[in-house]
Amino acid sequence: MCLGIPGQIVEFVDEVNHIAKVEVSGVKRNVNVAMVRQEGIVPGDWVLIHVGFAMSKIDEYEAQQTIKLLHGMDDAYTDELKALHESEIE
Secondary structure, eight states: OOOOEEEEEEEEEETTTTEEEEEETTEEEEEEOGGGGGGOOOTTOEEEEETTEEEEEEOHHHHHHHHHHHHTTTHHHHHHHHHHHHOOOO
16 A cells, blocks of 8 residues: 655755755655745645655644544555665765
8 A cells, every 4th residue: 555644844955956854753864846936835844755755735734634644554564664764865
């Protein structure tokens, strides 16, 4: 199953390659934000992430509701977090 996990943008680490540090469930990872840059993202914004790529910008309420829902999905949520942690974007 493929899920998108909410993450909050902490900072941009590579403007040229569209890489931002994003916090997901207490872990900070670099993710590619090229697909959502046109939406005017800034540190503090929330994005929906799938295996190292921000797929869409979401608001904080939607992020919190999605996190609550994902926690109830047990293995599917755990598997998606594992995939995110194993992805390496530098």
